[in-house]
Amino acid sequence: MDYFAELEEKGKAAKAAARKLATWPTDKKNQALHAMADALEAGREAILAANALDVAAGREKGLSAALIDRLTLNDNRLAAMAEGLRQTAGLPDPIGEGLGSTLRPNGLQIAKIRVPLGVVGIIYEARPNVTVDAAGLCLKSGNAVILRGGSEAIRSNRAIVQVITQAAADAGIPEGAIQLIETTDRQAVNAMLKLNAYLDVIIPRGGAGLIKTVVENSTVPVIETGTGVCHTFVDASADLAMAADIAFNAKVSRPGVCNAMETLLVHRAIAAKFLPPMLARFHAAGVELRGCPETQRFHPAVKPATEADWEAEYLDLILAVKVADSLDEALEHIARYGTRHSEAIVTTDYNNARRFQAEVDAAAVYVNASTRFTDGFEFGYGAEIGISTQKLHARGPMGLPELTTIKYVISGNGQIR
Amino acid sequence: MDYFAELEEKGKAAKAAARKLATWPTDKKNQALHAMADALEAGREAILAANALDVAAGREKGLSAALIDRLTLNDNRLAAMAEGLRQTAGLPDPIGEGLGSTLRPNGLQIAKIRVPLGVVGIIYEARPNVTVDAAGLCLKSGNAVILRGGSEAIRSNRAIVQVITQAAADAGIPEGAIQLIETTDRQAVNAMLKLNAYLDVIIPRGGAGLIKTVVENSTVPVIETGTGVCHTFVDASADLAMAADIAFNAKVSRPGVCNAMETLLVHRAIAAKFLPPMLARFHAAGVELRGCPETQRFHPAVKPATEADWEAEYLDLILAVKVADSLDEALEHIARYGTRHSEAIVTTDYNNARRFQAEVDAAAVYVNASTRFTDGFEFGYGAEIGISTQKLHARGPMGLPELTTIKYVISGNGQIR
Numbered sequence: 001m002d003y004f005a006e007l008e009e010k011g012k013a014a015k016a017a018a019r020k021l022a023t024w025p026t027d028k029k030n031q032a033l034h035a036m037a038d039a040l041e042a043g044r045e046a047i048l049a050a051n052a053l054d055v056a057a058g059r060e061k062g063l064s065a066a067l068i069d070r071l072t073l074n075d076n077r078l079a080a081m082a083e084g085l086r087q088t089a090g091l092p093d094p095i096g097e098g099l100g101s102t103l104r105p106n107g108l109q110i111a112k113i114r115v116p117l118g119v120v121g122i123i124y125e126a127r128p129n130v131t132v133d134a135a136g137l138c139l140k141s142g143n144a145v146i147l148r149g150g151s152e153a154i155r156s157n158r159a160i161v162q163v164i165t166q167a168a169a170d171a172g173i174p175e176g177a178i179q180l181i182e183t184t185d186r187q188a189v190n191a192m193l194k195l196n197a198y199l200d201v202i203i204p205r206g207g208a209g210l211i212k213t214v215v216e217n218s219t220v221p222v223i224e225t226g227t228g229v230c231h232t233f234v235d236a237s238a239d240l241a242m243a244a245d246i247a248f249n250a251k252v253s254r255p256g257v258c259n260a261m262e263t264l265l266v267h268r269a270i271a272a273k274f275l276p277p278m279l280a281r282f283h284a285a286g287v288e289l290r291g292c293p294e295t296q297r298f299h300p301a302v303k304p305a306t307e308a309d310w311e312a313e314y315l316d317l318i319l320a321v322k323v324a325d326s327l328d329e330a331l332e333h334i335a336r337y338g339t340r341h342s343e344a345i346v347t348t349d350y351n352n353a354r355r356f357q358a359e360v361d362a363a364a365v366y367v368n369a370s371t372r373f374t375d376g377f378e379f380g381y382g383a384e385i386g387i388s389t390q391k392l393h394a395r396g397p398m399g400l401p402e403l404t405t406i407k408y409v410i411s412g413n414g415q416i417r
Numbered sequence: 418m419d420y421f422a423e424l425e426e427k428g429k430a431a432k433a434a435a436r437k438l439a440t441w442p443t444d445k446k447n448q449a450l451h452a453m454a455d456a457l458e459a460g461r462e463a464i465l466a467a468n469a470l471d472v473a474a475g476r477e478k479g480l481s482a483a484l485i486d487r488l489t490l491n492d493n494r495l496a497a498m499a500e501g502l503r504q505t506a507g508l509p510d511p512i513g514e515g516l517g518s519t520l521r522p523n524g525l526q527i528a529k530i531r532v533p534l535g536v537v538g539i540i541y542e543a544r545p546n547v548t549v550d551a552a553g554l555c556l557k558s559g560n561a562v563i564l565r566g567g568s569e570a571i572r573s574n575r576a577i578v579q580v581i582t583q584a585a586a587d588a589g590i591p592e593g594a595i596q597l598i599e600t601t602d603r604q605a606v607n608a609m610l611k612l613n614a615y616l617d618v619i620i621p622r623g624g625a626g627l628i629k630t631v632v633e634n635s636t637v638p639v640i641e642t643g644t645g646v647c648h649t650f651v652d653a654s655a656d657l658a659m660a661a662d663i664a665f666n667a668k669v670s671r672p673g674v675c676n677a678m679e680t681l682l683v684h685r686a687i688a689a690k691f692l693p694p695m696l697a698r699f700h701a702a703g704v705e706l707r708g709c710p711e712t713q714r715f716h717p718a719v720k721p722a723t724e725a726d727w728e729a730e731y732l733d734l735i736l737a738v739k740v741a742d743s744l745d746e747a748l749e750h751i752a753r754y755g756t757r758h759s760e761a762i763v764t765t766d767y768n769n770a771r772r773f774q775a776e777v778d779a780a781a782v783y784v785n786a787s788t789r790f791t792d793g794f795e796f797g798y799g800a801e802i803g804i805s806t807q808k809l810h811a812r813g814p815m816g817l818p819e820l821t822t823i824k825y826v827i828s829g830n831g832q833i834r
Contacts, residue, residue, distance in 0.1 A: 019752060019776070108790060117808050215636060222638070223809070242831040249833035249834060253834055357828075359440060364827060366829065368828070368830050368832075369832040373525060392638040392640070392809060392822070395822050396823075407781070410782065410783045410784070411783075411785070412785045413785055414656070415786040415790065416667075416789070417670055
């Protein structure tokens with residue numbers, strides 16, 4: 001199949017749909033979301049059969065157990081996807097929200113109104129649930145979406161998109177609102193990254209390699225997501241029991257996600273008291289430890305950390321540990337190695353808490369809590385399209401409002417300049 | 418000079434300065450802005466002498482009269498630049514503004530705070546006043562700035578930057594807060610576009626060619642500015658005297674700017690009444706007219722318009738004119754040829770006004786007013802760094818808040834997940 005022709009055609013259809021969706025009534029969008037949820041459940045046999053083929057092909061190809069797990073669908077996961085659509089239907093519609101209005105001295109009334117972005121491109125990897133989540137969130141926010149999932153999940157994604165687009169069409173949603181790139185040719189991604197005529201934004205969701213490719217090659221504006229080299233700094237004044245629980249949670253509760261801690265920084269003044277039991281607890285939980293020379297003194301399992309460890313996003317049960325002489329040294333370390341995702345301090349010192357919150361440049365800066373809370377649901381957004389690690393447009397967890405832009409609607413009675 | 422080494426060095430200095438500027442007190446930023454304004458006036462001789470060399474070199478090189486005009490400084494223009502800095506000092510500081518705070522059920526307090534972007538890159542052309550405007554707005558919003566002006570203005574820009582950075586340094590502003598790329602090698606722009614390690618955003622200001630180069634080649638996030646193919650649609654129900662004044666103002670008051678009208682759309686029902694005097698008025702004002710066959714019937718000076726005319730951003734006393742059968746046809750034309758900058762309808766019909774405002778996808782959508790009002794000062798922002806024609810991050814006139822991002826500051830007492 002000619003992927004360029006496919007992209008051109010889908011881009012045109014998406015743009016036409018986006019014009020209609022921009023003023024689509026909320027209740028009709030919600031009806032469609034419920035219909036899509038019902039259709040997902042009604043279509044479970046076809047979807048699970050397609051998914052079984054993907055999983056079999058994946059095993060044959062030698063995909064890792066973790067990838068196979070992400071790829072695999074079952075009744076529970078399908079039900080969760082359907083439930084996600086119903087929850088999205090229940091969220092407030094961001095479109096049409098007034099963001100302030102001014103009456104200028106010349107009588108012009110200038111109102112700032114929230115409107116959809118237009119056409120959103122999502123490029124992702126093996127998880128078929130992203131297909132449903134992204135389709136639902138884009139529809140609710142009045143955007144058309146073009147989905148490009150990983151080739152490992154192509155059969156699952158085709159089956160899912162067929163089911164949900166049919167349901168959306170039956171609910172009156174314009175054709176072209178939700179589309180999947182059918183070709184699995186890798187060149188299609190490169191072509192999509194240049195589709196400025198039709199795409200208003202591209203959001204990559206996946207590993208560091210995918211995100212790098214998108215950022216480096218896209219001429220369409222990108223919202224960068226994901227990479228998190230997150231730190232927890234245990235200050236000299238910390239409640240050590242609290243610090244231990246926060247550090248343990250930040251590393252161990254779900255090591256494969258971007259808000260997990262990768263490096264633990266410990267103030268020298270309490271290192272000898274805090275680190276021996278902390279390192280033993282990590283070791284007992286199967287965490288591989290890599291530390292500075294000081295840290296190595298406190299537990300025999302600690303291997304020497306190299307420069308690469310301070311830069312690493314392990315996404316695994318591995319932790320880098322460093323003893324810092326001061327808050328300043330911790331701030332320097334975070335400024336140098338952090339990816340501006342989530343950073344935490346554990347302290348009882350008011351001034352140090354205040355300095356950390358003011359001086360650390362990151363999407364989420366915590367005092368006395370686990371970095372694991374950086375998440376759209378935990379923030380109370382009811383949804384999440386990803387976590388932005390860039391500063392433009394959106395930063396941190398992105399909910400429905402982050403899938404919108406604004407326009408100025410200006411009412412006059414003959415004003416000229 | 419090795420431009421790559423220069424960029425690396427300036428990027429590092431800017432990043433270090435940005436860390437300090439992020440928490441710089443408002444009163445100190447304002448003092449520095451006033452000192453810079455005073456220094457500009459005190460340094461007039463050196464600046465005007467450098468500018469005279471640029472102007473002479475430009476004339477020798479055969480620059481157009483318009484370009485020479487943009488390049489030329491004099492006492493009035495220097496005074497206006499200084500006044501701009503003083504006005505910026507008078508604007509509210511956007512940094513530290515709270516954008517909402519929630520207390521989560523688990524006791525976490527999540528506050529959304531406005532913070533600087535970090536390091537802003539500005540790439541512009543011949544106008545030396547951009548050097549001062551951009552430096553002032555970036556400083557006020559707590560950002561470090563790296564300026565890359567056109568080679569025609571390099572002597573003027575060097576003289577200006579020397580004067581204002583000295584004044585800023587004397588006022589305690591960290592070194593590296595305001596820097597100019599010294600080399601005029603064009604490759605330096607390409608290198609700047611890949612400076613992701615140090616730049617948080619690049620804002621191009623200038624002609625379509627510059628903007629295209631930046632958008633197509635930058636891996637740093639870009640805020641696209643400028644291109645405006647703006648329309649005015651005169652509806653069947655319009656007050657024709659009001660429509661004539663609005664259309665005339667939109668085209669003639671300043672044809673070289675992006676918010677000027679490029680195409681006039683006229684409803685067929687009033688074309689025979691509206692167009693003959695309107696076209697005569699444009700013709701008398703020296704406007705070259707290019708129209709659809711229908712339009713050509715109403716004035717002998719109207720030349721045939723081609724497809725290229727509907728796409729053209731003339732930035733000149735040239736106007737494309739088209740008779741439309743209906744509001745729908747006008748909306749279709751705008752959707753197809755508009756650049757989503759500024760669009761206007763003149764009408765007395767409530768439903769048509771409402772449909773136009775809802776359905777037109779543009780940064781600024783006007784009813785019964787000239788498109789020329791799309792401007793940071795006219796909107797009451799007191800400043801303007803440019804007009805964004807993209808949908809991500811900022812749309813329409815960009816003031817100080819558009820030079821900021823947010824961070825989440827989260828306060829807990831031991832929360833884990």
